[in-house]
Amino acid sequence: MNQKYDFKRTEREMQKFWEENEIYKFQNGREKKIFSIDTPPPTVSGSLHIGHVFSYTQAEMIARFKRMQGYDVFYPFGFDDNGLPTERLVEKERKIHARDIPGKEFRRQCMETVEGYEADFREMWKSLGFSVDWDLEYHTVSEESRKISQKLFLELVKKGKAYMKESPVLWCTQCQTSIAQAELETKESESCFYYLVFDAGEKILPVATTRPELLPGCACVLVHPADKRYKKYVGRKVKVPLYGFEIPVLEDDGVSMEKGTGAVMCATFGDSTDAEWYEKFSLPYKEVITKDGRIAEHIPFTGGMKTAQARRAVALELESRGLIIKKEELIHAVAVHERCGTDVEIIPSRQWYIDILTEKERFIKAADEIRWHPARMKSRYLDWVQNLKWDWCISRQRYFGVPFPVWYCAECKKPILADPCQLPVDPEKDRPLSSCSCGCTEVIPERAVFDTWATSSISPLINARYGEEGDRSRQILPMGMRHQAHEIIRTWAFYTIVRSLYHTGEIPWKDIMVSGFVLAKPGEKISKSKNNASSSPMELIEMHSADAIRYWAANARLGTDTFFSEDELKASKRFINKLYNAAKFSMAQLGDFELTGDPAACLLPVDRWILQRVNETSIKTGKLLEEYEAGQARHELDELFWKDFCDYYIEIVKERLYQPGKHGADRRRSGQYALYSSLLEIMKMYSVFVPHITEYLYQEFFRKFEPELSIHQKLWKRAEGREEDILAFGMHMKDLISSVRRYKTEHGMSMKDKIGRLQIRCPEWMTGYYRETEQDLSACTGATEIIYTVQ
Template sequence: MQKKYDFRLVEKEMQNFWKENSIYSFDPESHSEIYSIDTPPPTVSGSLHIGHIFSYTQAEMIARFKRMQGYNVFYPFGFDDNGLPTERLVEKEEGIIAKDFQRNEFIKKCIATTAKYEKEFKDLWQSLGFSVDWSLQYETINPMVQRISQKSFIKLLQDGKAYMMESPVLWCTECQTSIAQADLESIEKETTFNYVKFKTSGEDLVVATTRPELLYGCVCLFVNPEDDRFGQYIGKSATVPLYNYEIPILADSKVDISKGTGVVMCATFGDSTDAEWYKSHKLPYRKVILPDGTIDKSVPLIGGLEVKRARKEIIRLLEENGLLAETKSITHTVSVHERCGKEIEIIPSKQWYIDILTNKELFLKAADEINWYPKSMKSRYISWVENLKWDWCISRQRYFGVPFPIWYCKSCGKVIIAREDMLPVNPLETKPDGPCSCGCDEFLPESSVLDTWATSSITPQINAKWGEEKDISDRLLPMSLRTQAHEIIRTWAFYTIVKSLYHTGQIPWKDIMVCGFVLAKKGEKISKSKGNSELSPKELIENHSADVIRYWAANSKLGTDTFFSVDDLRIAKRFITKLWNASRFALSHLQDIDINADIELMPVDRWIIERCKQTIVEARSLLEQYEIGSARHKIDEFFWKDLCDYYLEIVKERLYQPEKRGVRERQSAQHALYYCMLNVLKLYAIYVPHITEYIYQSFFRQYEKSISLHRLCWETEEIADHEILVFGEKLKGIVSETRKYKTENALPMNAEMEKIVIATDEKLMELFQQTIDDIKACCHAKIVEISS
């Protein structure tokens, strides 16, 4: 082994070695138990950042860990390359707007962009040494996945779980499409509460509203039936200011007595409560806002204006006409589309939905059947399900997505479903192969596409090739593990559970591992859109090494957020240097090892072996709970302290001077050193696979039967000798005390000591007697005396 470790040469060499020897391939013929991982297919919406490295690397470490526990690991990778995120990326990069292009022309641009980014993503994961079986790769726009996705929709439609309805829908005027409740984010925004006078037969009723531009859409006023101030108005009418038409005054217990004036205007539609009232009270609809975010031209005074301009104009007119009592600046919570940050509107539209509201209890019950890591994440899921207000809207008025496999009869309007052997089908390019049951042979194709989550929610089925020629659902489902970040519990986790229960009647996976975020500064997530990632992952890997980045990624408790700074990599670099130097030292003393020698081990050597076994047991237990960071810290404690700081210092003389200490004594140290260094490499293999593999190939492979370190299994031996562990801790204390004494007295560590007296329990006396020469050598003591 060369003196200095060169990661630039080693990492590429090891990656090529793994690829050439198919080290990480899933073996469909193996009888070993399968451990399958449902990995998040990253959305093709821009370059990856350190936050992606953090969460994806943690999941990859679990794949390596399970492989080294003897499992046949099924570890695929996919790319979520259809849908709105990709479209917005193309629009941004090309400086274009999708609607200005022919549909096919725009889709070609999307395909070219996704190909470029998927290569970049794949190169990055491979440069990190990901142990993925790339033969299992999928893309959510490829024909097989489209076929499975369309099959999923047809099954839901036939089972009565999918339906089409014209009703108020969440709408993004920026992206020009319907969206689902899960696509919303809540933000705090500065605005004004406008106190508007509505005339009645008695006194004016003052209504506080943040959306006066919807006055023309006002269909009634609501008061709380328990509010004594307004009881006499219930059942009467009021006049809408500026527009001078009458509306009823109704009662509803949803009205918050303490908010505003206690009188609320219901307009079609200001918020989700308006939509609920519209349905429950069978109110009329008055059109105000159009899908493009402008006011309908038929609306007097503000027709044709954009919403914010219309709001200013209405406030001006109210003030001018003495209809505005006052205005107050407030900060309130508004819902925005998470993809573009635009405030959403609610407009009536005909859309496709999946029924989720009638089965909330089923989804809550599923949460109890899944193991959540950390457990606290389960409550986020439960809170989301309990607070659902809308069925899942799955249709999007966009272009680059999986098409709905349906047409509508031009004559009777019947939904015509594509036959399964036609899938994947694009109804814009293909016609049904026969007439409608009414005899009509003219059809209108569905032009909307499926929400991207409608496809990525079936990743377990995609991985199992559900309904395809090589379907392995019976072997793979439910999958062993889902790994994801916590912000998509409401989308990816929830939707996958919904689809799996609807399609298979069972949970999609046994365990879910939820990772935290990497933060740029307090409370801010590092993201592609914010451009606050300090350096690109590619530059970080090229400048600091994949293993350094990986070691850093395994630093925190599962599910917790962390900060990132390049300075944080210093500890990881120190570790790589330490592992390299410790290995060089060990291997220099193992060149002449007799691997098959029958040796009676000395106490110190017995201790370090038992301490190594103890570390394996503890690390395994933590990793079974997906506590990657805590497990790494346990291994670090053994390697840095027990092995390097204490053991190597204690046995140095035996290794260097067999003529003084004896050949058998040296062999005992060699045996312990071989065992510990090999197992340290195995323990760290999941974290820093390149350097550990390189060291293994440099020496250990000649004695072990495995072509690769990563195909070896961790030791399964339990701790056999607890007394020797107590002895080891006592011995460490003695060495530590002598070091402390020399430091406090300004003595060099090799300064000779006249005498060390060790007081110990009777049962440890013999062990210390056998260790006197090791203690003398390590502490540079002339005399070591043992007393009980």
């Protein structure tokens, strides 16, 4: 072995070795039980960063662990390579707007862009040593994914769970598309509460609003039924200030008597409550804001203006006419589109929806059928489902996505669905196989595409090749585990549960592993959109090694956010050096080792102790990894390796290995066996976290003794039962050696200096173990005499 570990050469060599020998190839359950993993297909919306490495690597460790527990691991990787995030990336990088060029050309440029990014993504995951079966790779824009997505949409329509309607919808004026409730974020915004004069004849009705630009869209004023101040206005009409038309005053329990004046205007549409009242009271629709975020041209005073400009203009006009009673500056939460940060509007539009509101109880029940890791993440899911207000709008007025397999009759406008046998279809190129029931043969293609979540939500079914040739649903569904970050519980987790229940009647996976964020600074996660990562993952790998980054990633409790700086990789590098040097020392002492007979039958107490500690740690670490707690599992293993194995065991056994003439061949053989076995088991456990260096060390030495081609094909060993007396002896012995070391430090002595008499206070039953260990103790502590005091 080289004096120093060369990670740059070794990591590439090990990756090549794994690939050439198909170490991680899925065998389709031919010989082992299957454990299937639903991996988040990264969205092609920009470069990956350390936050992705953090969450994906934690889950990859589970894949390795399950493989070493005897499972045939189905571990695919996919790419979410269509939809609005990708379109925005292409527009930004190529300095174009999708609406300004032909759709075919824009989609071509999108495909060009995603292919480049996906090659980079794939290279990064491979450089991190991911044990993925790349033959299982999938793409949400591929022909097979489009076919499955369209087929499942048609299935939902047939079941009455997908439908089309014209109604108020959440709309992003920047992206110029409908969006779903799950795509909303809130931001704090400075605003103003305007207390306006609504003319009620001989009296005025004061109404407070933050959006005076919507006055021309007023459909009514509402008050609470119990509000005595306004009883006399109910059923009457009032005039809208500045615009002069009359609207009714109605009652509704949803009005807050404490907010503003207690009288609220309902305009079409200021917020979701306006949309609810619009439907509840069958109010007339009055257009104010158009799809591009401007005031409709026919509106007096503000026609053609952007909404913010119109707000200022209307406020000035109202003030000049004495129609503002007072103003209050305030900061309030405003709904924005998560993709671009633009204030969301509500406008009427024809869209496709998936019914989720009527099945909320079913989705809540599903949460109890899934094991959540960590458990507290379940409450986030439940909070989201319980507070749903809208069905899931799945249509997007964009270009690069899976098209709806739908046309509309040119005469009666009825939807015409594609025949399943012609999927996948592009309605702009293809035609339906049958004409409309009204007899008309002319059709208008649906130009909207599926929301990207509508396809990525069926990732388990895409992985299962659901309903297609080679369908493996029975083998991998429900999947063993889904991993994801906590901010997409409301989208990817929820939508996948919805789709799985609707299509298969079962939950999509048994366990869900939810990771935290990597933070750039307090409260700010590292993200592609903010571009706030200091270095790219590939730069970090090149500079510090993949194993160093992986070791760092297994540092935090599952689901907790963490900070990252390159300084934190110093601890990783110290560990890798320590493991390399410990292995190098061990291999030097094992040059003449023979794995024959049953040396375990006559092991010395200290050798039995280290093997017991390894077994104990294997059990603890395994239980933690079964709960997806990679961070806690690594800390348990570190405790064994750094302290028990390196600080104590190697130091205790060192002279016995060096000087067989002094200690005897049998005692040396006992130490060799314990050293070989404990180091191999420690490396097997660490191989989950740092696969490259452990594979290298296995190939350098252990492979000549072991039948498995790779350390990652080996199983963890766990013996039943604990030798409590040996573990207690080991703990007592560590305390004893620690006391000697402390004594030498306090007296300015070298650790190699001799001491005179060493008095051991211990229970009588322990003296036998100590007497067998005296030679090791004398060598380790420098004691020239050992005596015992029985406690």
